[in-house]
Amino acid sequence: MTSDDSPKAPARALRADVRRNRARLIGAARETFGRDGADASLEGVARLAGVGIGTLYRHFPTRQDLLEALLADAYGELAAKARELMLSPSPGDGLLEWLRAFVSGVTAFRGMAAAAVVSLRDDRPEAARAVREAGGALFARAQEAGDVPRDAVFIDALRLAGAIAMVTEDDPEAAERLLSLAATGLARGKAAAR
Missing domain, CATH: 1.10.357.10 (Tetracycline Repressor, domain 2)
Known part of the structure; x- marks a missing residue:
């Protein structure tokens, strides 16, 4: 069996905390960018969301x-x-x-x-x-x-x-x-x- 023939694992649902962090980051980005523009500090977005910058980059690499x-x-x-x-x-x-x-x-x-x-x-x-x-x-x-x-x-x-x-x-x-x-x-x- 080639890798193309192997059964695909079903996509796992995101954990509740991961979904919450993502939603908080989007909300914080909307608020921060709305006030300061798209060049606003990503560290500030993470801080407003109550997460670390690493969490922001795990969700949004760029x-x-x-x-x-x-x-x-x-x-x-x-x-x-x-x-x-x-x-x-x-x-x-x-x-x-x-x-x-x-x-x-x-x-x-x-x-x-x-x-x-x-x-x-x-x-x-x-x-x-x-x-x-x-x-x-x-x-x-x-x-x-x-x-x-x-x-x-x-x-x-x-x-x-x-x-x-x-x-x-x-x-x-x-x-x-x-x-x-x-x-x-x-x-x-x-x-x-x-």
């Missing part, structure tokens, strides 16, 4: 891993929003509404947008994959309706929204202006492609 845990809720909401907007009577307006929700969802604290851009280009986080798939379906629907140029690709629209989020974290009005400007560019590209 700062990006911790940020992705915080992004998971936002990603879940964004995936659900994209599925909801698939029913929008105007596919292009639905896509723009989703991109607005994306920018808003990844700017809960300073530095979160940069973490989102990294996680969305890396296929590792399951939640990020769900956002790419649901948003991609919304984008494809807008393309099929002729609201987005045929040669445009979803990952570029997502990168553009991520860049807008990064440069407007503290200025939601600027985010709206930039998204509107980007949408105007998409509409012009659509007209030129005809």
Whole structure:
């Protein structure tokens, strides 16, 4: 029997104390990053959670891993929003509404947008994959309706929204202006492609 043929052991449930520590770390990170940004001290996060720094690193080996845990809720909401907007009577307006929700969802604290851009280009986080798939379906629907140029690709629209989020974290009005400007560019590209 090769190692590939051996039966897989069932995944063990996390011990209650491990689950509690993880939840406390996420709560402490949400509070600390919300106040001080994504570059805040990880030692401070661990201290606020009431655990040692080693415990933090056992749960989250890198700062990006911790940020992705915080992004998971936002990603879940964004995936659900994209599925909801698939029913929008105007596919292009639905896509723009989703991109607005994306920018808003990844700017809960300073530095979160940069973490989102990294996680969305890396296929590792399951939640990020769900956002790419649901948003991609919304984008494809807008393309099929002729609201987005045929040669445009979803990952570029997502990168553009991520860049807008990064440069407007503290200025939601600027985010709206930039998204509107980007949408105007998409509409012009659509007209030129005809």
